[in-house]
Amino acid sequence: KQEVTQIPAALSVPEGENLVLNCSFTDSAIYNLQWFRQDPGKGLTSLLLIQSSQREQTSGRLNASLDKSSGRSTLYIAASQPGDSATYLCAGYSGAGSYQLTFGKGTKLSVIP
Amino acid sequence: NAGVTQTPKFQVLKTGQSMTLQCAQDMNHNSMYWYRQDPGMGLRLIYYSASEGTTDKGEVPNGYNVSRLNKREFSLRLESAAPSQTSVYFCASSAQGAATEAFFGQGTRLTVV
Numbered sequence: 001k002q003e004v005t006q007i008p009a010a011l012s013v014p015e016g017e018n019l020v021l022n023c024s025f026t027d028s029a030i031y032n033l034q035w036f037r038q039d040p041g042k043g044l045t046s047l048l049l050i051q052s053s054q055r056e057q058t059s060g061r062l063n064a065s066l067d068k069s070s071g072r073s074t075l076y077i078a079a080s081q082p083g084d085s086a087t088y089l090c091a092g093y094s095g096a097g098s099y100q101l102t103f104g105k106g107t108k109l110s111v112i113p
Numbered sequence: 114n115a116g117v118t119q120t121p122k123f124q125v126l127k128t129g130q131s132m133t134l135q136c137a138q139d140m141n142h143n144s145m146y147w148y149r150q151d152p153g154m155g156l157r158l159i160y161y162s163a164s165e166g167t168t169d170k171g172e173v174p175n176g177y178n179v180s181r182l183n184k185r186e187f188s189l190r191l192e193s194a195a196p197s198q199t200s201v202y203f204c205a206s207s208a209q210g211a212a213t214e215a216f217f218g219q220g221t222r223l224t225v226v
Contacts, residue, residue, distance in 0.1 A: 031211045
Protein backbone atom coordinates (compact mmCIF):
# COMPACT_ATOMS: atom_id res chain seq x y z
CA LYS A 1 0.00 0.00 0.00
CA GLN A 2 1.31 3.40 -0.99
CA GLU A 3 2.29 5.64 1.93
CA VAL A 4 3.16 9.30 1.59
CA THR A 5 5.20 11.19 4.18
CA GLN A 6 5.84 14.92 4.45
CA ILE A 7 8.63 16.27 6.60
CA PRO A 8 8.71 18.64 8.40
CA ALA A 9 5.18 18.87 9.71
CA ALA A 10 5.65 22.61 10.24
CA LEU A 11 8.10 25.19 8.95
CA SER A 12 8.56 28.87 9.75
CA VAL A 13 10.71 31.11 7.54
CA PRO A 14 11.29 34.85 7.17
CA GLU A 15 9.82 36.59 4.15
CA GLY A 16 11.98 36.48 1.04
CA GLU A 17 13.61 33.11 1.73
CA ASN A 18 13.65 30.33 -0.81
CA LEU A 19 12.42 27.07 0.67
CA VAL A 20 11.91 23.41 -0.13
CA LEU A 21 9.09 21.18 1.04
CA ASN A 22 9.65 17.44 0.95
CA CYS A 23 7.38 14.54 0.09
CA SER A 24 8.43 10.88 0.11
CA PHE A 25 6.50 7.81 -0.99
CA THR A 26 7.02 4.10 -0.47
CA ASP A 27 6.04 2.71 -3.87
CA SER A 28 8.20 3.79 -6.80
CA ALA A 29 5.38 2.74 -9.12
CA ILE A 30 3.65 5.98 -8.17
CA TYR A 31 1.89 7.47 -11.14
CA ASN A 32 1.04 11.17 -11.21
CA LEU A 33 1.89 13.32 -8.19
CA GLN A 34 0.02 16.46 -7.29
CA TRP A 35 0.82 19.31 -4.90
CA PHE A 36 -1.98 21.20 -3.17
CA ARG A 37 -2.30 24.20 -0.93
CA GLN A 38 -4.89 24.37 1.87
CA ASP A 39 -5.72 27.55 3.76
CA PRO A 40 -7.32 27.23 7.23
CA GLY A 41 -10.95 26.20 6.98
CA LYS A 42 -10.80 26.05 3.20
CA GLY A 43 -10.64 23.47 0.47
CA LEU A 44 -7.60 22.24 -1.44
CA THR A 45 -6.21 24.32 -4.26
CA SER A 46 -4.23 22.45 -6.90
CA LEU A 47 -0.75 23.92 -7.40
CA LEU A 48 1.08 21.56 -9.72
CA LEU A 49 0.58 18.15 -11.30
CA ILE A 50 3.67 16.17 -12.26
CA GLN A 51 2.73 13.46 -14.67
CA SER A 52 4.43 10.09 -14.57
CA SER A 53 6.63 10.76 -17.57
CA GLN A 54 7.78 14.16 -16.30
CA ARG A 55 10.48 15.05 -13.81
CA GLU A 56 9.37 18.55 -12.91
CA GLN A 57 6.77 21.25 -13.37
CA THR A 58 6.92 25.00 -12.85
CA SER A 59 4.27 27.62 -12.15
CA GLY A 60 5.39 31.12 -11.28
CA ARG A 61 7.51 30.97 -8.10
CA LEU A 62 6.77 27.28 -7.63
CA ASN A 63 8.78 24.36 -8.97
CA ALA A 64 7.99 20.74 -8.20
CA SER A 65 10.19 17.79 -9.01
CA LEU A 66 9.55 14.06 -9.01
CA ASP A 67 12.21 11.37 -8.63
CA LYS A 68 10.47 8.01 -8.73
CA SER A 69 13.66 6.01 -8.25
CA SER A 70 14.36 7.63 -4.87
CA GLY A 71 10.71 7.91 -3.89
CA ARG A 72 10.81 11.67 -3.47
CA SER A 73 9.13 14.82 -4.63
CA THR A 74 10.08 18.36 -3.66
CA LEU A 75 8.20 21.65 -3.91
CA TYR A 76 10.48 24.65 -4.22
CA ILE A 77 9.05 28.08 -3.38
CA ALA A 78 11.14 31.05 -4.44
CA ALA A 79 11.15 34.42 -2.66
CA SER A 80 8.53 33.41 -0.11
CA GLN A 81 5.77 35.87 0.85
CA PRO A 82 3.40 36.04 3.84
CA GLY A 83 0.59 35.09 1.47
CA ASP A 84 2.31 31.73 0.94
CA SER A 85 1.45 30.77 4.53
CA ALA A 86 -0.74 27.67 4.33
CA THR A 87 -0.57 23.89 4.62
CA TYR A 88 0.97 22.18 1.60
CA LEU A 89 -0.10 18.65 0.74
CA CYS A 90 1.34 16.19 -1.73
CA ALA A 91 -0.65 13.28 -3.08
CA GLY A 92 -0.03 10.50 -5.58
CA TYR A 93 -1.84 7.85 -7.55
CA SER A 94 -0.54 4.29 -7.28
CA GLY A 95 -1.00 3.46 -10.92
CA ALA A 96 -2.36 4.56 -14.27
CA GLY A 97 -5.72 2.93 -13.59
CA SER A 98 -5.99 4.22 -10.04
CA TYR A 99 -8.72 6.51 -8.81
CA GLN A 100 -7.38 6.98 -5.28
CA LEU A 101 -5.08 9.81 -4.34
CA THR A 102 -2.92 8.90 -1.33
CA PHE A 103 -2.17 12.03 0.67
CA GLY A 104 0.62 13.04 2.97
CA LYS A 105 -0.37 14.80 6.19
CA GLY A 106 1.01 18.09 5.00
CA THR A 107 3.60 20.71 5.92
CA LYS A 108 2.24 23.83 7.61
CA LEU A 109 4.24 26.79 6.32
CA SER A 110 4.41 30.15 8.08
CA VAL A 111 6.17 33.02 6.30
CA ILE A 112 7.02 35.75 8.78
CA PRO A 113 6.95 39.37 7.50
CA ASN B 114 -15.81 29.98 -12.46
CA ALA B 115 -17.48 27.69 -9.87
CA GLY B 116 -15.46 24.44 -10.31
CA VAL B 117 -16.62 22.00 -7.59
CA THR B 118 -19.48 23.17 -5.38
CA GLN B 119 -20.51 21.46 -2.15
CA THR B 120 -23.57 22.01 0.00
CA PRO B 121 -24.02 22.52 2.86
CA LYS B 122 -20.83 24.13 4.21
CA PHE B 123 -21.62 23.31 7.85
CA GLN B 124 -23.96 20.78 9.47
CA VAL B 125 -24.63 19.50 12.98
CA LEU B 126 -26.43 16.17 13.28
CA LYS B 127 -27.58 14.11 16.20
CA THR B 128 -26.47 10.49 16.43
CA GLY B 129 -28.74 8.34 14.27
CA GLN B 130 -29.93 11.12 11.98
CA SER B 131 -29.44 10.90 8.25
CA MET B 132 -28.32 13.46 5.73
CA THR B 133 -27.06 13.84 2.18
CA LEU B 134 -24.07 15.93 1.14
CA GLN B 135 -24.39 17.37 -2.33
CA CYS B 136 -21.61 17.97 -4.85
CA ALA B 137 -21.70 19.38 -8.36
CA GLN B 138 -18.94 20.17 -10.85
CA ASP B 139 -19.14 22.31 -13.96
CA MET B 140 -15.90 21.18 -15.66
CA ASN B 141 -17.44 18.27 -17.62
CA HIS B 142 -15.26 15.85 -15.67
CA ASN B 143 -15.86 12.11 -15.83
CA SER B 144 -14.53 11.14 -12.40
CA MET B 145 -15.79 12.32 -9.01
CA TYR B 146 -14.71 11.52 -5.46
CA TRP B 147 -15.61 11.91 -1.81
CA TYR B 148 -12.81 12.27 0.77
CA ARG B 149 -12.86 12.89 4.48
CA GLN B 150 -10.18 14.83 6.36
CA ASP B 151 -9.48 14.14 10.01
CA PRO B 152 -6.75 15.58 12.26
CA GLY B 153 -3.70 13.34 12.26
CA MET B 154 -5.16 11.08 9.56
CA GLY B 155 -4.92 13.18 6.45
CA LEU B 156 -7.39 12.85 3.61
CA ARG B 157 -8.88 9.42 2.92
CA LEU B 158 -11.04 8.30 0.02
CA ILE B 159 -14.58 7.23 0.91
CA TYR B 160 -16.12 6.49 -2.50
CA TYR B 161 -15.47 7.40 -6.07
CA SER B 162 -17.24 7.37 -9.41
CA ALA B 163 -14.90 6.71 -12.32
CA SER B 164 -17.57 7.73 -14.81
CA GLU B 165 -21.29 8.39 -14.95
CA GLY B 166 -23.17 5.26 -13.95
CA THR B 167 -20.40 3.68 -11.85
CA THR B 168 -19.43 3.93 -8.20
CA ASP B 169 -16.77 2.12 -6.18
CA LYS B 170 -15.60 1.91 -2.59
CA GLY B 171 -12.50 3.70 -1.46
CA GLU B 172 -10.46 3.26 1.68
CA VAL B 173 -13.15 4.06 4.30
CA PRO B 174 -16.64 3.34 2.85
CA ASN B 175 -18.41 1.93 5.92
CA GLY B 176 -21.41 3.96 7.03
CA TYR B 177 -21.76 5.81 3.71
CA ASN B 178 -23.60 5.46 0.43
CA VAL B 179 -23.20 7.43 -2.77
CA SER B 180 -25.19 8.25 -5.87
CA ARG B 181 -23.86 9.53 -9.18
CA LEU B 182 -27.00 11.38 -10.20
CA ASN B 183 -25.65 12.50 -13.58
CA LYS B 184 -22.31 13.58 -14.98
CA ARG B 185 -22.30 16.77 -12.90
CA GLU B 186 -23.55 15.58 -9.53
CA PHE B 187 -22.29 13.09 -6.95
CA SER B 188 -23.94 12.84 -3.53
CA LEU B 189 -22.81 11.23 -0.28
CA ARG B 190 -25.39 9.90 2.16
CA LEU B 191 -25.03 9.11 5.84
CA GLU B 192 -27.93 6.82 6.73
CA SER B 193 -27.42 6.77 10.51
CA ALA B 194 -24.81 9.28 11.60
CA ALA B 195 -22.29 8.35 14.29
CA PRO B 196 -19.87 10.57 16.24
CA SER B 197 -16.99 8.84 14.40
CA GLN B 198 -18.28 10.47 11.22
CA THR B 199 -17.51 13.93 12.57
CA SER B 200 -15.11 15.21 9.95
CA VAL B 201 -14.58 17.60 7.07
CA TYR B 202 -15.85 16.12 3.81
CA PHE B 203 -14.43 17.09 0.45
CA CYS B 204 -15.78 16.38 -2.97
CA ALA B 205 -13.36 16.34 -5.89
CA SER B 206 -13.41 15.77 -9.62
CA SER B 207 -10.96 15.01 -12.40
CA ALA B 208 -11.27 14.59 -16.14
CA GLN B 209 -10.26 10.92 -15.91
CA GLY B 210 -8.79 9.30 -12.82
CA ALA B 211 -5.04 9.17 -12.29
CA ALA B 212 -4.20 10.66 -15.66
CA THR B 213 -5.52 14.10 -14.86
CA GLU B 214 -5.48 16.87 -12.28
CA ALA B 215 -7.92 16.67 -9.37
CA PHE B 216 -9.93 19.69 -8.23
CA PHE B 217 -11.53 19.98 -4.82
CA GLY B 218 -14.56 21.72 -3.38
CA GLN B 219 -14.54 23.95 -0.32
CA GLY B 220 -15.62 21.21 2.06
CA THR B 221 -18.50 20.40 4.40
CA ARG B 222 -17.73 20.53 8.10
CA LEU B 223 -19.94 17.91 9.77
CA THR B 224 -20.34 17.45 13.51
CA VAL B 225 -22.27 14.50 14.91
CA VAL B 226 -23.29 14.88 18.55
